[in-house]
Amino acid sequence: MVHIQNFTDASSLEPHWGYADRVVPCTNDAGSCKYLDVVYHSHDLGMLYSGIFWATIAGILFIWTLARRLAPSRRADEELLVPVRASSSPSQGGIERLKSALAAHSRRYLLPDFSRPIFGRTTRLQVLTLVVLTGYLAVWSFVGIVYNTWVTPVKKMPGVYNTRTSLGPWSDRVGTLAYALTPLSILLSSRESILSLMTGLPYQSFNFLHRWLGYIIVVQSTLHTIGWTIIEAKLYQPQPTVARDWIKQLYMIWGCVAMILLFLLFALSTPWAIRLTGYEFFRKSHYILAMVYIGACIGHWDKLSCYLVPALVVWFLDRGARLVRTAILHYTVLPGGEVAFGPAKASTTVFSDPNGDVVRLDFVHPHDAWAVGQHFYLCFPESSIWQSHPFTPLSLPIHDDVSCGVQHSYIFRAKGGETKKIAQLAAAKMQQAGGVTPLTSVILTGPFGEEITTHLTQDVNVLCIAGGTGITYVLPVLLGLAYQPRSVKRKVTLVWAVRQKADVAWVQPELDRVRQLAKSIDLTIRIFVTREAEGQSSISEKSKYADHDFKSVSEPIVRSDQTPDSSSAASTSAAYPCCGPPSDSFAIQKTAIPASNPHDEPIHRHPDLSILVKDFIDETVCGRTTVYASGPGRMISELRSIVARSNDGSKVWNADERYDVSLVCDDRLEW
Template sequence: MRLRPPGTTKPPGTTKPPGTTKLPRTTKPPRTTKPPGTTKPPILTEVDYLGKVVIYFPSLIHLGYKDGNKGLGFRAAQSKIEVFKDPSGTIVRMDFTHNQEPWKIGQHFYLTFPALSVWQSHPFTPASTPPTSLVPPSHTYIIRARGGETGKLAQLAETAAATGDKATPFTTPVVMLGPYGRSIVDTEASNILAIAGGTGISFTLPAITAALANLSSHTQNIEMVWIIRHVDNLAWIAPELLALRSHLAHVPNYISDRGDGEIEQADKSEMTATTSPSTRFRIHIYVTRGAETKTHIPIPLSSSHTPTTSEKQADISSASSVSSTPTHTPTHSSEIRSLLSPHPDFRVTYLDHLHPDVSSIVADFIDTTVEMGRTRVVGSGPATLGTALRAAVAARNDVGGVWRGEERGDVEFVWDDRLG
């Protein structure tokens, strides 16, 4: 009701004309609801893409990349994709070259795959080492395909392999952001033990490669331990493992099989090192799945081999590195067969659905190998491996000994920053 000022009255004769009625208030039509499961498609404009570029610009290493004589501009790296399948899942290996500033060993990049989405990126550590000369760096990534973007990447490669030319490797564009993290190289460490589980080898492999290449370092003992599920997983980094085998001490006239199942090995006193004469290098592979994956190629060792504490703790008497004669035709590639050829410093231990005792591995390395100097343990892999390694390293540190000047009790642990 409208209020009149005090003292005013409605003028006489100001009534509504007869026959006039108030019009009803109009109502809005009921709002229609969208069927469940339907969403409005996003509208991508040049502004959206420009915003993405502006966000990434501070670390964008693709701007200004030269492609022949085509001038400057944005150029994504073209990566070759390989897919490895086993009963435990799918692994994707990526290889490409990109002209950029070298990164530091231990750093990682965020990778975006434009063929899938320009809005997602994930952190990955290069399994390759940055160059020391003026050449374009080569990137290698070992990625486990899961349900998200990595799973789509593996599916994209598999689809292309099934429908395209099998003689031509599948390639896809990759955009990098980074590098992030810090260097894990310590040239002052006298002893280096690298332990990786599965795709964690991407973090530890470059550290081992760099230590072997640095002939002026103080490193005396280097050991690489890789825990995998199936022996065929060696194919993920077969070229790199073959290169590492060339750094092992050379054993003249080392014969793996004389035809009667016996193994002949030359005297270890005749071994000559291909690395620095003062550096000892060893590789130990643990295969945790069943014996069906080990019968392709026998891995015999000499009868003088004494099981280490870690082998005893794993209770591997029925599935040791001394394999029986294969029961069916070998199916491994020539690279894996070369890797599995016997060598006293390249050992493969088969654990029948068991896991190695990490604390025993650390203890064996320090007790039987380390004579003096600091020890650095580098690790990457599942969270449970990181927990076990932290406890093992903590148990081997001797604060009192370090105060007395005994560096042998100084054990440092470096874990992959991406994994927490």
């Protein structure tokens, strides 16, 4: 707007927040003055609307936080002092029943995945939040702008005219909103999340909005760039003089740099780029490019630094808090007596597997206990100090003596990259030491995430479902139940799908403890072997559960990855009708149907989760049900739909709490 105005005849300059000062009074032609009126008024409204946008977000967070403090959900630890409440009835707990009924009703319709090819494995609730946010931004992008066209003469060039339209004010508006969204995008990506403290939601729950908010910023910035390119290279005259003088200005050079960096951020964050370059490269490059991009935005239009500087501050606070927490966690007395930063030393066990070796880490580290469901980022300095991976401890986060530390146990599958290097390093160390269990240096960062068992009062039934190494997420839930008062009403079941019986050895010590719990609570454990045909033996000598201690059922409730013939399907159905788990509370069940021809491969099957969940709910005496799940993305998506169908708000309102079913899953699997 500077080159349009006549500064030589100006009597004063009128400041406008976030924009160039305006010359008053306007001494241009009438059309240009009217156009300037529209431009500055639209910009002022745009700044006001940006403020309203942030005020709306702050108001939502304030109300959410206040509601959590004034009306907190009942916690399991409160039952140590407060008697267990009776089951809901039409005459008792009307407000509580209404809340539960509404929650069940919303889960029925908002929990399943929505449009997986576009949004990935994302719930309808998250997509609905994105739609509301997008619609809200769309309103602020268009409202308050006077849409018109003004044809104005070019000074000292008779017969040459500029075409001034509302494309300019609108392009400024979407550019302003793109700047205003930048701090929110940084907040949504933070691990040391202020949003988590206020809402109680784990920080990974915001990853979906962070990703799609980035896409919105890309679209807004692109439209802003296209709009002003059309104006400067087509509508303003004479050409190409105006376009050439425009693009050579410093603020435009920084604008081009910002757009290049933004497109790089977008391209490198796509799933195909992450698969091609690796997650760690994506993460580190994302950090660097994002910070340089914000700097380029300041260079492009520093008058809107009020949005960009807070974004940088939030990012540096997040990184700084992470480094400080890691330093405090590892600030310890070293063997030599000096106090310094020292990594934990983990004993490493490698379980050979053709699908990728499984590594188990065990160590004790002196620090405060974490909460069930939280995870740590583990870095292995012997391999690389530049990479860290999120892992959930499978051990229960308790200790009797702070000086002795807390027991950490982890398992992960070493398919490739850093995890494969750790498995190879451990195997090499074991070979050099003559079979002695090697020690691996580990640097911890965390814990991150939120506690997932606070709502497990004595009337909540628990169904844990895990696939493969996902067992680490659900085992601490079961172990933690031992520290809650015994409830004769609660039903607890663990369903674990593994490829082979040998996989049970991964968590053998924890399974021993879980089996002890079965004596004090109504606990059923069912392990499904999905890739081992009847009679096939690939059992590790380390597993004492290899061929005994379990009731073996060769034809359980299953679903097929391949469609078997009708006779096979009929025999399966007849062999194990839908009448609940076997009488033994601890059972291994093979799900692979032997091939009719010895030379053919057996049909690999997975347990039918819909039947398992339905049977569990039908067998419960009373009370709500929480399903804890961790495993492959396909399993989580399937469970979301199953749990959604299991909810029935009308039945919950009529005091049948069995149809109030919630799902708690490991969202990190979607990263």
